[in-house]
Amino acid sequence: MRLAFFVLQFLLILLVCFHDIFSTFSESPTLFPSLLQHFWSQAAEVVATPLGQTLPETSSARHIISAYLNATGIESGYSYFAPNIPDSYKIVFELHYPDGRTEFELPTVSGRATGLRLSTLLDVMGETDYEPLRSMMVKMLAYSVWQKHSEAREVRAVFGYIDLPTPSEFRQGRKQSYHPLFAYDLDFNSTQTQGQ
């Protein structure tokens, strides 16, 4: 009984890992020929089936499998920092005051451990394609900053990525640069949000 449970557990781990690696290879540039990208995405779809990911989103079987994977910590694969290291993201808040002053703020947390976690949130924001969700996350983060500067009339949140120089570029004196991706104007007095 116990052995059968572990066999099933191991099968699920392998399926999740294969799904993760096929998805990663289909979405990222790799050493493999680009002709294979179609194969990787098809393989990912095949492996997604026994994991219940092709079932309707309301399916109980899908929910139960997902809950088990999450509860045992095996819901995601292990392709951390692979095959390539992504850019890091940064969000800057411009606080506009009624007297015309502008201050710049970064999201702040108390400890380094939470700081590491905040970078995960910025990665999620950068990789989210669903605009209403991203807008909601930016608004919540901006609101936590605005609460410490509630006299500000308007908050402009600018989200961007940091372009890192390669070692040879760094030797030539190039530093990392910040490139805005999108901006939101937020007015918490009238709770209006406008994305750009």
Place this chain on the structure above:
Amino acid sequence: MSSLTNRLRDFLLTPQSSIWLTILRMGLGLQVLCYGLSLRKDWLELLERENQGVIRRDLTEAILSARSPFIPRVGWIADIGAYLGLSEATVLWAVWTVLMLAALLVVIGLFCRISSVVVWLLYLCTAKSAELFSYGVDNFTIIGLFYLAIGPLPDSAALDAQWRGIPPGNSTLQGLHRRVLQLHICVIYFFGGISKCAGRGWWNGISLWRALTRAPFDIVPPEILIRASFILTLAGILVCVMEATYAIFIWPRKTRFIWFAGVLGMHVGIGLMMGMYLFASVMIVLNLAAFGPGFAFNRSAVSKIGRPNAAGTATLPAKHLSA
């Protein structure tokens, strides 16, 4: 065919001492204590539903519900608290306190089973309810806590065994559970290594350079890193090779210590050079429990397994024990 089945049975059901479980229990208990203490100042900010939080918990939990409504979360505990008339902040601090107390019990090995289940469930709830802030450390801690919660507790060093007189789990079960953890660790490194090998940057040092200069992991100034750029190339290749081949070279006696020490060194490096102390420590704990004493080193500890344990179940020829 029957020979293959016998070999598989021998491989999976080789009796082991409970020292691996002691390492897993104490290591994960300390890991959760460090997790709680390091997030103490931001605990409410990370988990509150009300407006003080950085990202409100209800957004994270709504995303979680879309995946599955059965995934444990802090919202369930907060709802029970609200029913009892407790404020959200009170419930969240109660969760923190119980998590810390249960982790302490796990470390000393008192009421091992119940405390390890409580730690696993509470850690799971908090990690999932703050999933937008979650990274690899949470997955690996949950994996370890799950194996601990279902493991053959107590181990012989736990207070449950020493003080309360509860017999340790039998050695065949110890062997099976350790094998599962060992195989899982092998899968982790194999897939992690293969996916790195597929990236060009891991073979020319660029990926390691980017990993070490990317915020918030930029602990070492790039001016220092650039002076040792040739080491980055070598280290990048070593990481790829060591991870991808871990599942092969951790088993033969001649190579197991090299691969074990190499991987531990890699995690120490990640901790010191990228500031990912909790990530490094959970990986070290999992590796030590899976392949540490009685496997990669300290064979004398293995010879003790042959003695009958308190349950009188462990009698095994020494030749079976070092595999």
